[in-house]
Amino acid sequence: MDNSTELKPLQQELNLAVLNGEEISFSADDLYIPPNALKIFLESFEGPLDLLLYFIRKQNLDIVDINVLEITNQYVRYIDLMEKIQFDLAGEYLVMAAYLTEIKSRMMLPKENDSEDEEEDPRSELIRRLQEYERYKTVSKSLDAIPRAGRDFYLASSALPEFESTRDLPEVDLDQLSNVFAELVQRQKLSASHIIEFEKLSTREKMSYILDLLIKEKNIEFHKLCDSKEGKIGIIVNFLALLELAKDSLIRIIQSKDFGIINLSSKDEVH
Amino acid sequence: MELENILESLYFSASRPISTSEVLKILDDPAYNLDAIKNAISNLQKKYQDSSFELVKVASGHRFRIKQKYSPWISKLWSEKPQKYSRALLETLSLIAYKQPITRGEIEEVRGVSVSSQIIRTLLDRSWVKVVGHRDVPGRPALLATTKEFLDDLNISKLSQLPELPEIGSIPAEAQMNLLEETQDNA
């Protein structure tokens, strides 16, 4: 973990972010933050409750002692600033602003002197929510710190011997596969031009075939790839696959003289 | 001796934890009862004390894992860096873990922001979370709970081994500031 941008919690001045190599800071009294830094500032919060918690904790206050008037003013000022620089603010921030303003106005109303109907502190719901959120926010950090398989430790397994499977493995059928793929594409909102066509797929198949062949034989001559049964189309598909592979720098193509033999070799040293 | 080897071969070949009841079913031999298996497990634990791996008990059974001190070398084998999860995902996961079963709406209520489908999908996909039913309210929202795989991945055997949820009011202010610090480092 990189702690180079360490913050001292009780320090007056807070280094919020490093922007273009320049440290952006602001103090509790001076609310001016350069617009770009403000964006970064807000993006580092998980929503309005998180931002409010920050305001409270920055002033080293207990949640139950919050001064709603001050917090509301501070919060609303941020929201206004964000709107001014046309930062696309999540709706939740605006809802919270309205909620805070409501609490503020309820607190400013004169209290009815009716002891029978003791009205609840208008802040209590907000305080309850802040406390509740803080618990999970804190525990999520502990959860992340627990050593995790694949990140902090690894599992041990070894290769299997030959064995007879007594039961069939799960099956997959063609329609299922293409439907899953279609849904994936739909989810990604890929444009129509990404629709897989016949030619493209055969090219992809050839690409795999050539790469696989190059694992076994270090060098192949191009004409040996072509099957006379596949005809001219076959040669073209092979050639397209070759170009695709070269474009991705997955293979090396060498042709020592014009119209000479085209040699393909693997660029892969691991295998 | 032979029982230990059979157990060992099962644990190494499964690539998932195996429970003692599953072992009993596979052995299918009255000569091997639960006590014999438990005994063999404890022998295996002793046997490999000084090696790079250890037999551990997790939620869905036993498995071999490589001791954490060897992770630096192993991580070099993998070209991809392990997934680092966002604060939003971790907060969502915490709510599911500690308040399960819970609906997405209920998570949003506590967090004060909407939970993206992406986060739920990642958790379902990782098999850390599953749908265990639907709340009987309009829209019948799915009730989410954590899975055994989640506990397995954290190398614990039950939910109660998770860190304790802090009591209200017991969180020091510094802890809050540290959280913010973290986020900035990761940004």
Next chain:
Amino acid sequence: MELENILESLYFSASRPISTSEVLKILDDPAYNLDAIKNAISNLQKKYQDSSFELVKVASGHRFRIKQKYSPWISKLWSEKPQKYSRALLETLSLIAYKQPITRGEIEEVRGVSVSSQIIRTLLDRSWVKVVGHRDVPGRPALLATTKEFLDDLNISKLSQLPELPEIGSIPAEAQMNLLEETQDNA
């Protein structure tokens, strides 16, 4: 002793054979030369003589393998595998089939969530997918492609016989899998 443990941890975690040259690269320490590694390998071979697994040399390096005599139990273990593949596996497989050769990172990009090693391993174990090379970018990620066995199992003779991408919206509702429900089935 320590070198043996490091080697051991590498072989047990890799789920593929590892060559001595790869080991040297990972160790990256002049104290460990080729002779030291060869010596450690031969010690490991002796050390586990009487256990259920053995360190074997194959074409691309060394790996631990379960001894043949334990196959009856392992086949029983594997016969209890879940009946259905997860949504995550099917998506991964469909991406490998339609967009091969493709790296794990590229699959993750389209899916928007990470692909577990477990899924890749299942596909490799099933011989539906193989590594056909490495992309020439940092980390040299493996390029995955489908195999002949995959085509055989789907009863087609070439990839171009895979269904063309169905028009969006033309997928019958019952074929569209609701992610939430689906995951529940597989859990």
